[in-house]
Amino acid sequence: MAVNQVLTDDQRAILEAAETFAREQLLPAYQAREKQEAKLDRALLREMGALGLIAPDAPVEYGGLGLESFVCGLLAEAMGYGDFNVAYAPVSASLLSQIIAAHARPEIADRWIRRMVAGDALVAVALTEPRGGSDAAQLVLQATRCDGGYLLRGEKNSISMADQSDAIITFARSGPAGGGARGVSAFLVPTDSKGVTTTRFDDLGGWVVGRGSVFYDDVFVPEDHRLGDEGGGFRQVMQGFDYSRALLGLQCIGAAQASLDETWRYVNEREAFGQTLAAFQGVTFPLAEGETMIAAIRQLCHHTLRLRDAGLPHTAEAAMCKWLGPKTAVDVIHQCLLTHGHYGWSKDLPHQQRLRDVMGMEIGDGTAQIMKLIIARDRSAARS
Numbered sequence: 001m002a003v004n005q006v007l008t009d010d011q012r013a014i015l016e017a018a019e020t021f022a023r024e025q026l027l028p029a030y031q032a033r034e035k036q037e038a039k040l041d042r043a044l045l046r047e048m049g050a051l052g053l054i055a056p057d058a059p060v061e062y063g064g065l066g067l068e069s070f071v072c073g074l075l076a077e078a079m080g081y082g083d084f085n086v087a088y089a090p091v092s093a094s095l096l097s098q099i100i101a102a103h104a105r106p107e108i109a110d111r112w113i114r115r116m117v118a119g120d121a122l123v124a125v126a127l128t129e130p131r132g133g134s135d136a137a138q139l140v141l142q143a144t145r146c147d148g149g150y151l152l153r154g155e156k157n158s159i160s161m162a163d164q165s166d167a168i169i170t171f172a173r174s175g176p177a178g179g180g181a182r183g184v185s186a187f188l189v190p191t192d193s194k195g196v197t198t199t200r201f202d203d204l205g206g207w208v209v210g211r212g213s214v215f216y217d218d219v220f221v222p223e224d225h226r227l228g229d230e231g232g233g234f235r236q237v238m239q240g241f242d243y244s245r246a247l248l249g250l251q252c253i254g255a256a257q258a259s260l261d262e263t264w265r266y267v268n269e270r271e272a273f274g275q276t277l278a279a280f281q282g283v284t285f286p287l288a289e290g291e292t293m294i295a296a297i298r299q300l301c302h303h304t305l306r307l308r309d310a311g312l313p314h315t316a317e318a319a320m321c322k323w324l325g326p327k328t329a330v331d332v333i334h335q336c337l338l339t340h341g342h343y344g345w346s347k348d349l350p351h352q353q354r355l356r357d358v359m360g361m362e363i364g365d366g367t368a369q370i371m372k373l374i375i376a377r378d379r380s381a382a383r384s
C-alpha cells in the first residue's frame with residue numbers, strides 16, 4: 001500500500017500489525033465465521049485489543065494510545081480487507097469511545113473505554129425507531145425523570161449488535177413530545193439493566209454483527225450515565241458521527257480491495273480463447289476502473305480524517321465518504337463476482353458474502369439520500 005511511505009514509524013508499525021492480523025487471522029475464516037457464529041468472537045476481539053487495534057485513538061488516560069483519527073482509518077481499511085464484520089467492532093469502538101470520552105463523566109468514561117479498547121466490551125448505538133431512521137430527530141422513546149436518574153420506555157430497532165452488546169448509547173426524548181432535536185438526551189445504558197430485552201433480525205448480510213430491536217421497559221438509568229446535557233444530546237453527540245462516516249468508507253473499500261486482489265489473481269490464471277483472461281481488455285478495464293475508484297475514495301477518506309485531526313470542519317466530506325464508499329464497494333465487488341463466471345455465483349467464493357455484508361452499509365448510519373442532503377445543505381450554505 002503506497003500510503004506506507006508517508007507514515008511515521010509508529011503509524012507504520014500499527015498498520016503493519018493490523019495488516020498481518022487481517023490477512024493471517026481474519027481473512028482465512030471470513031466465510032466460516034458467517035456459517036458458524038451469530039456473534040462476534042470475544043477471544044478474537046481481546047487479541048485485537050492486546051495488539052492495540054481497537055480504538056487506538058482513545059485517550060491515553062482511559063487505556064487508549066491517543067493516536068490520530070487518520071490511523072484508525074488505515075486500520076479500518078486493513079480490517080475490512082480481512083473480515084468486514086469483525087472490522088465493524090473497532091470502527092464502532094473508535095466512534096463511541098470518542099463520544100463517551102467527550103460527554104461522559106470521567107469515572108464512567110474510564111470504566112467503559114478501558115474495556116472497549118481491550119476488546120472486553122461491545123457498545124452499540126440506538127437512534128433508529130420503528131417509525132423511521134432518516135428523520136432521527138423526531139424520535140419518541142421516552143426518558144422520564146425519576147429519583148436519581150431517568151426511566152426509559154419504548155423501542156429502538158435496526159440496532160447493530162443489539163443482542164451482543166454490553167451497553168447501548170440510547171437517544172431518548174427527555175423534553176416535550178414533538179420538540180425535534182431539542183429535548184433529546186443521550187444515555188449510556190448497560191444491557192444488563194432490568195427491563196432491557198432484545199431481538200435479532202434475519203438479515204441478508206452482516207450476520208456476525210447482527211441487527212435487532214431493543215425494548216426498554218421502564219429501564220432505570222442513573223443520572224451519571226447521561227451523555228452531555230439534558231435535552232442537548234442529539235446536537236452534542238451526533239456531531240461525533242462525522243467520524244464514523246469516513247471510517248465506514250474505508251472499511252467498505254477494504255472489502256472491495258480484497259475482492260479485487262483475488263480477481264486479479266484469478267484472471268491471470270483462468271484461460272479462455274487460448275489466452276489468460278488478463279489478456280482481454282474487456283476483462284481488465286472494469287478492474288482498472290474499480291482500482292481507480294477505490295484509490296480516489298481512499299484519498300477522500302484520508303483527507304476527511306486529516307481535516308478532523310486538524311480540528312477543521314469535515315461534515316460534508318464525511319457524508320461524501322459514507323455515500324460513495326459503500327456504493328462503489330458494492331459496484332466493485334459485484335464486478336469481481338461476475339468476473340469469476342459461474343464460480344462467482346457459488347457460496348464457495350467470498351464475493352457474494354462481501355456483497356451482502358457491504359450493501360448493508362448503504363443503509364446503516366444514514367442512506368445515500370440523507371448523505372446528499374447533508375452535502376447539499378453544507379455547500380449551499382457555504383455559497384449563499
Ligand SMILES: Cc1cc2nc3c(=O)[nH]c(=O)nc-3n(C[C@H](O)[C@H](O)[C@H](O)COP(=O)(O)OP(=O)(O)OC[C@H]3O[C@@H](n4cnc5c(N)ncnc54)[C@H](O)[C@@H]3O)c2cc1C
Nearest residue numbers: 125126127128132133134158159160360363364365367369
Ligand atoms: C446494516 C444496518 C445497520 C444499522 N445499524 C444501526 C445502528 O446500529 N443504530 C441505529 O440507530 N440504526 C441502525 N441502522 C438503521 C439505519 O440507520 C436506518 O435504516 C437509516 O437511517 C434509514 O432509516 P429507515 O430505514 O427508517 O428508512 P426511512 O427513514 O424510512 O427512509 C426510507 C427511504 O426513504 C429515503 N428518504 C427518507 N427521507 C428522505 C428525504 N428527505 N429525501 C430523500 N430520500 C429520503 C431514505 O433514503 C430511504 O431510502 C442500521 C441499518 C442497517 C441496514
